[in-house]
Amino acid sequence: MNAIRIEASRCPQNHFCPVINICPSGAIIQKSPFSAPEIDYSKCTSCGKCVRYCGFGAFNKVIG
Ligand code: SF4
Incomplete structure (x- = not known):
């Protein structure tokens, strides 16, 4: 099943996440503002919109 993984090291963690x-x-x-x-994962449908939208590439689709 495909899943979305977040690579926190790619996120500058200094802004409200617009991908929300x-x-x-x-x-x-986002548990805190930054x-x-x-x-x-109980809500995610693996649609991939977040992967395309995040300018830092912090969202990745894992094919598996
Ligand atoms: S945009 Fe799509 S793939 Fe990304 S978290 Fe939301 S439902 Fe999952």
């Missing part, structure tokens, strides 16, 4: 607003499933969470986002 483009996820159609509400599956992206932390790297996390994925709620």
Whole structure:
């Protein structure tokens, strides 16, 4: 199954994550205003929008 993985080291962790607003499933969470986002896998459908949207490449689709 394909899954989305977040590479926190690619995220500068200094801003509100704009990808939260483009996820159609509400599956992206940011626990504090400047932390790297996390994925709620109970909601994520692996649509890949976050992978295309994040300018830092912090969202990756893992094929498996
Ligand atoms: S793959 Fe789609 S549903 Fe999953 S976190 Fe990214 S935008 Fe949201």
